[in-house]
Structures are given as C-alpha cells and as structure tokens.
Amino acid sequence: MKKLKIAVQKSGRLHDESLALLKDCGIYIDNGRDQLKASATNFPLEIYYLRNGDIPQYLKDGVVDCAIIGENILIEKGEGISIAGRLGFSKCRVSLAVPKTFKYTSIEDLNGKRIATSYPETTLNYLKEKGIEAELHIINGSVEIAPNIGLADAICDIVSSGSTLFKNNLKEVEVILKSEAVLAVSPNISEKSTEVLNKLQFRIKSVLQGRDSRYVLLNAPNDKIDDIIKILPGMKSPTLLPLAEEGWSSIHSVVNRDTFWEVIEELKEAGAEGILVCPIEKMIL
Ligand SMILES: Nc1ncnc2c1ncn2[C@@H]1O[C@H](COP(=O)(O)OP(=O)(O)OP(=O)(O)O)[C@@H](O)[C@H]1O
Numbered sequence: 001m002k003k004l005k006i007a008v009q010k011s012g013r014l015h016d017e018s019l020a021l022l023k024d025c026g027i028y029i030d031n032g033r034d035q036l037k038a039s040a041t042n043f044p045l046e047i048y049y050l051r052n053g054d055i056p057q058y059l060k061d062g063v064v065d066c067a068i069i070g071e072n073i074l075i076e077k078g079e080g081i082s083i084a085g086r087l088g089f090s091k092c093r094v095s096l097a098v099p100k101t102f103k104y105t106s107i108e109d110l111n112g113k114r115i116a117t118s119y120p121e122t123t124l125n126y127l128k129e130k131g132i133e134a135e136l137h138i139i140n141g142s143v144e145i146a147p148n149i150g151l152a153d154a155i156c157d158i159v160s161s162g163s164t165l166f167k168n169n170l171k172e173v174e175v176i177l178k179s180e181a182v183l184a185v186s187p188n189i190s191e192k193s194t195e196v197l198n199k200l201q202f203r204i205k206s207v208l209q210g211r212d213s214r215y216v217l218l219n220a221p222n223d224k225i226d227d228i229i230k231i232l233p234g235m236k237s238p239t240l241l242p243l244a245e246e247g248w249s250s251i252h253s254v255v256n257r258d259t260f261w262e263v264i265e266e267l268k269e270a271g272a273e274g275i276l277v278c279p280i281e282k283m284i285l
C-alpha cells in the first residue's frame with residue numbers, strides 16, 4: 001500500500017500531542033529523536049518532522065500529503081489547503097492587545113498605530129475588514145515585548161491563558177480568530193494516498209470520540225430503572241443487565257466527558273448506587 005506522508009511539528013507546542021494521537025491510533029513509529037523522517041512500523045505512514053510555520057508550503061508543494069498543524073498558521077498562509085478534522089488540542093486565539101494604560105474604546109483607536117506581529121496576513125485582513133490602516137512590524141517571536149521597548153503601540157499574537165499578556169502589562173482588546181490543532185490536507189494528494197488518509201481519519205475520529213466520552217456502570221433497584229434511563233443517553237440506548245440479587249439491575253451507558261459530573265449527581269438522586277466511571281479507548285459510532 002502507498003505510504004501516506006504526514007508532517008508533524010519537529011519540536012514545540014504541537015509535537016508531543018501529535019505523536020500521542022498517532023500512538024493512540026495504534027500507529028507505532030520507528031523513531032530516533034533527531035530524525036527528520038520516520039516510518040510507522042504497522043501502518044503505511046511516513047512522518048516528516050518540520051517546523052509548524054513551514055508546513056503550509058510543504059503541503060502546497062505536495063511534498064507531504066497531510067499534516068498536524070495549528071489552524072492559525074493555515075489561516076495565515078494556508079490558502080488552498082483543506083482541513084480534514086479538528087483535533088481538540090493546542091487551543092488558543094489570535095488577538096490584538098494594547099498596553100494596560102492605552103485607553104482603548106474601539107478598533108478605530110488603532111488607526112495610524114504601529115502593530116507588532118508574527119501573523120501579518122491575519123492582522124492586515126482583519127484591519128482591512130474593519131477599515132483600519134496601521135503600520136505593521138513583523139517579528140518572529142517575543143512579540144509581547146514590542147510595546148514595552150517602544151517598537152509598537154499594539155500587538156497581534158497568540159493568547160491562551162493570557163499570562164504572557166499579563167506579565168507584559170498588556171490587555172487583550174480584540175479576538176481575531178480561534179485556533180486548535182487540525183489535520184490539514186494537501187491540494188495535491190493522490191487518490192491512493194487519500195485511501196490511507198481516510199483510514200487514518202477513521203482512527204483519529206474513534207480516538208477523539210473516546211477521549212470525549214466516559215463509560216458509566218451503575219446498579220439500581222428495578223423500580224428506579226425508568227427514571228435513571230431518562231438521564232442516560234447511551235450510544236443507542238443504555239444496556240440493562242439483571243444482577244444476581246433479585247430486584248436489582250446493572251445499567252451501562254456512555255456519557256460526555258464535559259457533563260458527566262452533573263449526570264452523576266442526577267443519577268445518585270434518582271437512586272443509582274455503585275457507580276463506576278471508566279475511560280474509553282476508542283469509540284466507533
Ligand atoms: N500558548 C499556547 N497555547 C496553546 N496553543 C498554542 C500556544 N502557542 C501556540 N499555540 C499553537 O501551537 C502552534 C505551535 O506553536 P509553537 O510556538 O510551538 O510553534 P511556532 O512558533 O508556531 O512554530 P515553529 O515550529 O515554526 O517554530 C501554534 O501555531 C498555535 O496553533
């Protein structure tokens with residue numbers, strides 16, 4: 001089978017979780033730490049370790065078929081590259097920020113100002129859309145320092161927890177876009193490689209659905225079953241099994257990770273006992 005070429009960030013914020021995702025997909029990679037290229041031993045996949053910022057060009061040129069990349073980089077320079085799926089990690093936003101002392105009331109306040117950024121296209125497009133003209137200073141890192149050293153009046157950069165802005169006496173004033181890691185696909189991918197990509201995507205989806213869900217098992221007296229089942233959605237409907245003790249049953253179901261504490265409280269109130277919550281490795285709907 002033809003090998004699918006996938007780009008993964010060589011080092012940085014996306015690297016570890018990208019490899020963990022492939023591992024959870026059951027893909028084993030023959031790895032030397034400083035290798036630029038590696039092969040999976042049990043799946044037709046070749047991994048290219050590249051810089052996140054360089055990956056769009058490799059996708060456009062068809063050097064790689066697909067990539068795990070920050071969505072914000074695709075928005076900046078990924079024209080023509082499609083997104084096959086969102087991966088749920090490296091969540092952040094690209095925002096405009098100004099010094100805390102700047103009396104900011106609206107985007108109009110940035111007219112004629114100097115803005116430092118590593119994302120010139122994203123910044124310019126946003127300003128253009130709002131009818132604002134500003135002078136851009138393109139820098140590759142430590143953008144948040146620019147206002148403090150007199151290089152710019154404002155910045156446009158990645159914000160996650162906000163602690164870098166806070167440490168540099170800046171405040172976020174406009175969110176331009178939200179981003180997370182995505183699976184991006186080259187416009188030049190071949191039909192044969194698309195077949196492998198579809199298999200990979202199926203595995204990724206099963207892993208992500210599993211990560212988002214919890215398997216819940218509980219015991220309940222039979223006269224409480226109807227009330228409990230109303231609380232539990234399940235994949236199709238909850239599983240119901242009789243316990244050895246007469247008049248009792250075991251109920252199994254799948255609950256969303258983000259809501260399961262609330263669901264557990266409701267279940268207890270409805271008469272559930274001995275509740276177990278287990279992780280799900282893969283979930284295929
Ligand atoms: N603080 C953060 N919190 C969450 N996600 C982030 C954060 N900073 C960056 N990201 C996301 O992770 C991606 C990679 O960031 P990182 O700083 O590791 O590399 P980079 O500077 O974009 O790239 P390169 O690999 O080219 O050096 C970004 O494009 C963004 O999508």
Ligand SMILES: O=P(O)(O)OC[C@H]1O[C@H](OP(=O)(O)OP(=O)(O)O)[C@H](O)[C@@H]1O
Binds near residue numbers: 158164165
């Ligand atoms: O809101 P926060 O949680 O503080 O995160 C935001 C910071 O994270 C990123 O930098 P990173 O740590 O990746 O350093 P880099 O500039 O070397 O890429 C980004 O460029 C911001 O500076």
Ligand SMILES: [Mg+2]
């Ligand atoms: Mg960074």
